[in-house]
Amino acid sequence: MTRFRHDLILRMIKLLDAVLVTIPFAMCWYLYYAKRVASPYYANGDYLVVALFFVLFIIFGRVYDAFLMSMQRISEIIYEQFLAAAVSDFIMYVVIWLLSKHLPNILPGVAALVGQVIMASIWAYNAHHAYFKTFPPQATAVIYDTRRGMERLIGKYGLDAKYKVVSTAMAGECIENLSMLDGINTVFLSGIHSHDRNIILKYCVENNITVFVVPRIGDTIMSGAHHMHMFHLPMLRVGRYNPQPEYLLVKRLLDIVISAIALVILSPIFLVTAIAIKATDHGPVFYKQIRLTKDGKEFGILKFRSMRVDAEKDGVARLSSGENDDRITPVGKIIRACRVDELPQLINILKGDLSIVGPRPERPEIAAQYCEEMPEFSLRLQAKAGLTGYAQVYGKYNTTPYDKLTMDLMYIAHPSIVEDFKIMFATVKILFMPESTEGVSEGQTTAMSGENS
Incomplete structure (x- = not known):
């Protein structure tokens, strides 16, 4: 089978998926919401609303890798399809809210989401099996x-x-x-x-x-090269991270707006978490730790305290060994599993210490250890650190520091608001996925100090 035919068949199968998931939304719109908007839509207007959902589902399906039937397990495909449908439904609910000029009943939308999960499950199971029957290894x-x-x-x-x-x-x-x-x-x-x-x-x-x-570090740096012509020759210009001022301005505005809104919406969770931590051992609610951001600048990162007060009483910085770390408190295990311990970093974002998206802020002591084995580690400090980032989303708990560095440099090489939004939405996916606590396998290891970049 030619590659063209292979790709065409895959596109048709993925298109069928988007159509199947759109059907429950279309039924929900035509049978309930369309009759209750302020100015009822007819014909082309109805088609436009359904088409908008169709496009949104395809966009978020790509963000969550929901169409990779040949690369993922069936359970993973269904989970990713659910996320894509849920985010698309939420956006459409807001659109319907604006059209209705009052808060619409959410239950028909929930029913549509259930129908979408059923459709997605049927598609995922059949598409996964059909792919491997049709295309040999x-x-x-x-x-x-x-x-x-x-x-x-x-x-x-x-x-x-x-x-x-x-x-x-x-x-x-x-x-x-x-x-x-x-x-x-x-x-x-x-x-x-x-x-x-x-x-x-x-x-x-x-x-x-x-x-x-x-890729190696050098490959990643070269991927961000600017294509140009000089001396009648093709040329690649490579330099330090230097994004357009417009990008930095929009990125900062988004940081302020999103973090401020999130702090207001999540304030009840802040209150409950604070009470739970204080009631457990009467220690401080927040934990402030020195981290590094752009150009090696130090700042105090805020987190909900998830470890004992004396977790580092000897003054030595240590990475957590995972969920079995005996320094983690009972409340700490819960808030770590739900990523709630990270929420106070929204205050750091509002202050400008952090960005929403960027390389993970590392502790100076641990960064120094990495730099001894891997001098290129300091290249992460070209950009402002972030609450979430490329390495946090696409790496795992046992991904090596070298590979996480490569992921961060891939992000730095291609600064883009679109990429920032993709990472923000993709972060939702990992919030409900437990981090792997397996040891680093032989296939994941790399010679960190001896590898030429």
């Missing part, structure tokens, strides 16, 4: 240098049904005999130096082989 090769174990990660994440690893080799072996890639559909390049990687990349592109590259 792709013959896959893993080429590595400093990072090994990619083939084990493929199996661990359930992707061996899509990528059948038939060959693994060191980069040097592959370069000496590039014909070993003949008949291969997909190649994973893991931790390979740029010279060797480029030779393999050119061969794969020439022979229509799909390539997945685990």
Whole structure:
């Protein structure tokens, strides 16, 4: 099957999903809300409202990766479809509220959401099974240098049904005999130096082989290069993080507006949490800790205290070892699981210490430890730290510091308000997903100090 036909079939299947999920909303609109808006809509107006939901669901479906039937487990697809539908329904509820000029009954909308989850579940189950019946596993090769174990990660994440690893080799072996890639559909390049990687990349592109590259720090920095012409030559201009003033202004305005609104809406949660912490051990409600932000500037980050008062009585900074850390209080376990302990950082955002989206603010002592092994770690400090960020959303608890650094630099390389919104909405997804507490697998490790960027 040609790649064009493969992509066309996938697009049609995803389009069918959007249509199926839109049906419950359309029924809800036509049978209830359309008759109760201030100026009833007819014909084209009704179509426009339904079309708006359809477009919103596709947008948020992409944000939450809800259409990746071949890359996710069925349960993950259903969860992501639920999030996409729920956010779209909420926006449409606000639209209907504005059209009605009074707060509309939410129950028909809830009923529509239930119907959407049912439709999404039916689609996810059938699309997932149909995909693997229609498309056989792709013959896959893993080429590595400093990072090994990619083939084990493929199996661990359930992707061996899509990528059948038939060959693994060191980069040097592959370069000496590039014909070993003949008949291969997909190649994973893991931790390979740029010279060797480029030779393999050119061969794969020439022979229509799909390539997945685990990037290095240098690759990530180069990805943000500005394309230009100089001396009648193509040129890439690379420099320190320096976004447009308009971007920084809009970003700061969004930080102020969103954090202020969130503080008002979440004030009852603040009150309940404060009472619970105080009642448990009579200690302070908040915990202030020195963190680093743009250009290494220090500030005091605010969090709800989730550990014992004497958690660091020896003065040594330590990362939490996870949910089994015996320093965490009973209330602390609950507020950490719900991410409520992070909410006071909204005050830091309002003050300007933090942004909503940016690299995670690290403690100076721990940052110094990372910099000893990985000097590039300081590159994260080009941008203001954030409450959430690319690495927090797409990484996991056991993602290595090197890989989290790469994710942060990917964000820094492409400053965009659209990307900030995508990360904000994607943060909702991880709020209800427990962080992995597994040890770092061999496939996830990397030589942090010896790896040339």
